[in-house]
Amino acid sequence: MNITQVAGGRNDFQLVRHMTLRGGQIEIGRQVTEEALRLGWTPPLSDPTVNRARRTWFERHWPQHHARMDGAAAALGLDPDQDEVALDTLAYVPAGSGCSALWCPPSAATDGHGRVGRNYDFFTMTTGEIMGGTPGPGELPMASRPYVITTVPEEGLASTVITMSELDGCMDGINEAGLAVMLLIADFETAAPPEEAGPQVGLASVQLPRFLVDTCENVEQAKQALLGAKHYDYGMPLHYLVADAHGGAFVWERGKDGTEHIIEVGDGPLCVTNHLLHRNPDPMNLPEDSEVSFGTFGRLRTLYERSKGATMSPRDLRESLREVAVGKDPAMPWRTVWSTVFDTHDRTLSTRFYLGDGADELRYTEELVFTARPGTPA
Template sequence: MTVTTEIVAGGSADFMTVRHVVASGRQADIGRALALEAQRAYGWTPAPADPVKARARRAWFARHWPQHLARMRGAAQALGLDPDTDEVHLDGAGGIPLGSACSASYYPPAVTADGRGVLGRNYDFFTTSATELFAMLAGGHSAPSDEMPLSARPYVITTVPDDGPATTVLTMNELDGCMEGINEHGLAAVFNLADAENTSGPVDAGPQVGVSSSQLLRFLLDTCRTVEEAKAALLGAKQYDLGVSLHYLVADPSGAAFVWERGPGGDEHIVEAAGGALCMTNHPLHRHRDQAALPEDTDEALLTYQRYRTIADRSAGAGLSAARMREALDAVRVDAATDTPYPVRTLWRTVFDLESRTMATHFYLGDAPDGSPRYSPERAFPIPAQQPA
């Protein structure tokens, strides 16, 4: 087992400090390392559990996601607990992700100049503390807080397990989930808030049996090699929202891609790429398939339709590239000049090269005196080769 941690962007004088954890070895050892880091960074402690539900969750993970169960057992070791305890949940190492205004797009190899598939996203989130954010979402106001902003300590996590695909993921505040990532097979995925116009606040029901909204991408990257395998896994998995409703863009190097969405009644939708770019902001694509018929934005919609039109227009035709992807994402970036009533910024921009299995990201460091955003230099995070058995 080897674990390394380094600061890769930002610092004490900036809005955020980004750490990169690289862990290799047994899944249980990786889980132990991530639990210790979550304790150190976030003061994480396991949430109390209903014993019947805790047993049912472990049984589901054993059947469908044994990698996660092994990491939970490693977390138990880090905490000095019985790995079969029914008293607490041994996952959820961080906090509940609350979706915000994000934008994403996938360019298949058939429409890129170099024949390489690329997936890109802006991760847009609030710049407030947890106390200020929860007060705002409840419709009230709170005094400025001395708490660190909820989004100020993201992590890049690279894992090279003995018994599964190596992955690189990026997470805002939950070390056993992620907001986006890629595995050694070139399968990559991101999530966005799914229904900005009807957001009513986070679901606070606690962990359920199956995969939560922030665990779903980890589940796919641990267990799938291709888009077709990811579709089958999603259709067969038990899923629940922990936080707000999300949707997911999944792609692989072959050019296959889709957006996965679930309706409020549990109905499931696969929206396929139609040969060109596949774009996603914060409205459900299965209800808005015609770009020309998109409604007008409201304050509550977080400019989802405007951002979709812009990124789709800039992603049309052939001869696309990773550089064009970055330009399209920057055109819909949320900054101080954006017309939104919420304290939101684009906290990072990521571009995945699916052929080279690389994630390249720059991170928000704060606003300059003129109001323009400051970002760290873009850094590429390749997936390291598997260690010999």
């Protein structure tokens, strides 16, 4: 395991670390668990019956994660077959976000590269403040210590992901096959605080992107994997934009009745923010935003109007992201804490991280480029 500090510092809002993991999946699981323990993680208690079923499900459907759980057991000095505690969900802050994303297919790009741009918008407060209290002693803002994690297994797909909340999950990710995945809140107006139900059988919200970059090479494989998987959201419904190196893309989301929806737009741009697309399919016929909708409809209209019928350069895509980013407003407790452009052709993600509010505008890092292809320079 190699960990380097790649952006920010202790006097900035964010301090970003890049962790590179190599070896077999068991060894990778041990390494990532050791870092989680350093951050203060402890394995949560779990219902033994549920935990046994969770391990069985992972073994059958996500063997990479199952092997990493064995590595977690080794790091903890536990029997991997014990049923009393969950050996994953390596959380060090809660999850959830309000974000914007735009897929530009190869046919609509000036250089023929498919790209996804996304803003990750999140609170600049601590967990205690978000819950209506005061910060604990030494408590840092929830989004202040993100990780970029590059995983190079001995067998299987290498990948690079960004996470702010769980070292065995992610918010953004791309693998060496060019499959890119990102999560967004699916229905901001009805989002509720996460439930305290504990880990369930199947995929948690932030495990789902990692599951796809571990197991799938293109959008058709990803559709089948999602339709065949169990998943749960802790009361915070999310949806996901998935794109590949061949020009395919879709948004996956669930309705309130549990129905699963795959939204595609053919060979054209695909925009997604924080409302359910299957309930609002026409970008030009969206409701007006309310006080609690976080501008989701307006942001999507802006992205759609900037991209429809256009041939977009990499600069055009980045300018579109800036157009819908959260600006400097002392009254607003959130910012665009990172902004990422995925190049599915080059298998890279390029990210700017938020450092704080400057005198006139927000401060960001220079764009950092990470590759998902081992041995290939970014």
